[in-house]
Amino acid sequence: MELQNQISARTLKVWRIIGFLECLITWIITIAVLVLTIIFDWTPWIIGGMIVLSVIQPYLGIYLLPLIKWRRFRYEVRETEIEIQRGIFVIKRTLIPMIRVQHVETNQGPFLRKYDLASVEVSTAATVHTIPALDLQEADELRQYISKMASVEEEDV
Structure with a gap:
């Protein structure tokens, strides 16, 4: 899929x-x-x-x-998980359960800022997963959505 x-x-x-x-x-x-x-x-x-x-x-x-x-980088954020696909020669797919998300942040370096882009970083206990270079508004909305879904999941546990 x-x-x-x-x-x-x-x-x-x-x-x-x-x-x-x-x-x-x-x-x-x-x-x-x-x-x-x-x-x-x-x-x-x-x-x-x-x-x-x-x-x-x-x-x-x-x-x-x-x-x-x-062309190869794709992602999807669902209520219970985040899936990221990346790679040039070897395609890797990562599935991050929302219950493992500790915090979410957006980052903008000078080049991303010039083009109104931002990266979304999803931190778990083990590592940080990055969705690079989204439109600034989309990145902020995605950060808010992931943060909301992750906190809802934590409350249910």
């Missing part, structure tokens, strides 16, 4: 900006390694490897991986 809810399409912009910044760091490291290779007369395969990495990483990190990650 396919989960119904998907994160915001604006998430792609945020993840692509982050991918571009990661590529910039790689390019800086590549330039430094190339300079060191020339200075210390290291083997030429280092230059080739760094150039190949500098060409492949932008395609993967800016275009392909964010698109696959966005």
